[in-house]
Amino acid sequence: MSKYAIIVAGGSGSRMLSEVPKQFMLLNGQPIIIHTVKRFLAVADLEIVVVLPEAHLDRWLAIKNTYFQGQHGITETIGGSTRFQSVKNGLAKISGEAGYVSVHDAVRPLIKTSLINESFAQASRHDSAVLVVKSKDSLRKIDGESNQAIDREKIYQVQTPQTFELALFRKAYEQPESNAFTDDASVIESHGHRVHTINGDYANLKITTPEDLVIAESLLKFADL
Amino acid sequence: MSKYAIIVAGGSGSRMLSEVPKQFMLLNGQPIIIHTVKRFLAVADLEIVVVLPEAHLDRWLAIKNTYFQGQHGITETIGGSTRFQSVKNGLAKISGEAGYVSVHDAVRPLIKTSLINESFAQASRHDSAVLVVKSKDSLRKIDGESNQAIDREKIYQVQTPQTFELALFRKAYEQPESNAFTDDASVIESHGHRVHTINGDYANLKITTPEDLVIAESLLKFADL
Numbered sequence: 001m002s003k004y005a006i007i008v009a010g011g012s013g014s015r016m017l018s019e020v021p022k023q024f025m026l027l028n029g030q031p032i033i034i035h036t037v038k039r040f041l042a043v044a045d046l047e048i049v050v051v052l053p054e055a056h057l058d059r060w061l062a063i064k065n066t067y068f069q070g071q072h073g074i075t076e077t078i079g080g081s082t083r084f085q086s087v088k089n090g091l092a093k094i095s096g097e098a099g100y101v102s103v104h105d106a107v108r109p110l111i112k113t114s115l116i117n118e119s120f121a122q123a124s125r126h127d128s129a130v131l132v133v134k135s136k137d138s139l140r141k142i143d144g145e146s147n148q149a150i151d152r153e154k155i156y157q158v159q160t161p162q163t164f165e166l167a168l169f170r171k172a173y174e175q176p177e178s179n180a181f182t183d184d185a186s187v188i189e190s191h192g193h194r195v196h197t198i199n200g201d202y203a204n205l206k207i208t209t210p211e212d213l214v215i216a217e218s219l220l221k222f223a224d225l
Numbered sequence: 226m227s228k229y230a231i232i233v234a235g236g237s238g239s240r241m242l243s244e245v246p247k248q249f250m251l252l253n254g255q256p257i258i259i260h261t262v263k264r265f266l267a268v269a270d271l272e273i274v275v276v277l278p279e280a281h282l283d284r285w286l287a288i289k290n291t292y293f294q295g296q297h298g299i300t301e302t303i304g305g306s307t308r309f310q311s312v313k314n315g316l317a318k319i320s321g322e323a324g325y326v327s328v329h330d331a332v333r334p335l336i337k338t339s340l341i342n343e344s345f346a347q348a349s350r351h352d353s354a355v356l357v358v359k360s361k362d363s364l365r366k367i368d369g370e371s372n373q374a375i376d377r378e379k380i381y382q383v384q385t386p387q388t389f390e391l392a393l394f395r396k397a398y399e400q401p402e403s404n405a406f407t408d409d410a411s412v413i414e415s416h417g418h419r420v421h422t423i424n425g426d427y428a429n430l431k432i433t434t435p436e437d438l439v440i441a442e443s444l445l446k447f448a449d450l
Binding site: 139143147182 | 355357360361362363364365366367368372373374375377379380381382383384405407408410411414419420422427428431433434436439440442443444446447
């Protein structure tokens, strides 16, 4: 089957107290996004589209040239003003009609290649495969002045990659954008399809704060990616 | 005001793939529970009750003697078969009638003393103070075959300490136990009281897996406790 990945590197870095957007910050001496792309490059016969803000294009091309010179199968495109628009732009760079597409956050560099492969395998059976892990903490709904415990047994944290059958994914992305689209699974769901979930990995951290970077560095030492 | 802490060390260690219960595992060379108790000892005029399984009592008394010899204000009691029973046993060791009691997980050693102080200060104004942090991830409710995106903007992860006015807390713990009691806030709520939440700290990690221990070691290097 044809396999594609859209790696979304949209962050502006404002939460990292840094001028360098988080996807370019160094993790064990290499930009975070380089770690992430390497995990996907280890998947056989995969085409990768990196989506990033126009302001970061030159920086990306420079490090791509440093780390992946002569490597085929990595292209890039400019993101939009929202995650939905960015994924849509990434999708437009994919020419194939059939196959499967895996959308992943650039700032999740600890994704195991075995899990990416598993998500393609599961999507080929169920049309979708979305990584989830059970919430470890008690949860509480806070809505204005009211707040209330909620049953954590049924609540899962959603990760990426989220992998989908390509034609289904294209159709879902023809919908008008909605604020309810927090991830690709919600776009598919809004299009009327049931989403298939698979077991994610607690170590598949999304790096959004300086302390996450510290955590990722130590996990990387122990990781069997 | 009189201040009390109940530090709950109930875990048997089964998730840590280790014979040593997680609260006794070493973090930077010291048992996790020692780090935790030290954070509370730094609070002025606080009495601490450590609640732990009977099988671990000797181990606790030995390390208590090593780290806190001659130190006043730390007692211990045997836990029950559930967290509710354990907290109730801890509460029975508190002789005071008035004041505030803070319940904390022994396996959250990275709690900042400043946050413990803040929780007592807020509880003295609002009768309760429960630490929460906003969920960083997209969330999904999975219930049997059905699964659905939920709005993460209103969902918070609940941490400890959870601090309460003592008489209110005693009354709430006279209720019959229920499966809905996932933390002390839910016990108070079931008793008919509104819970006051305050900002927690993403670094206030609950150590439940081997990788959490790795994360905690690196956070500890950067922590300003």
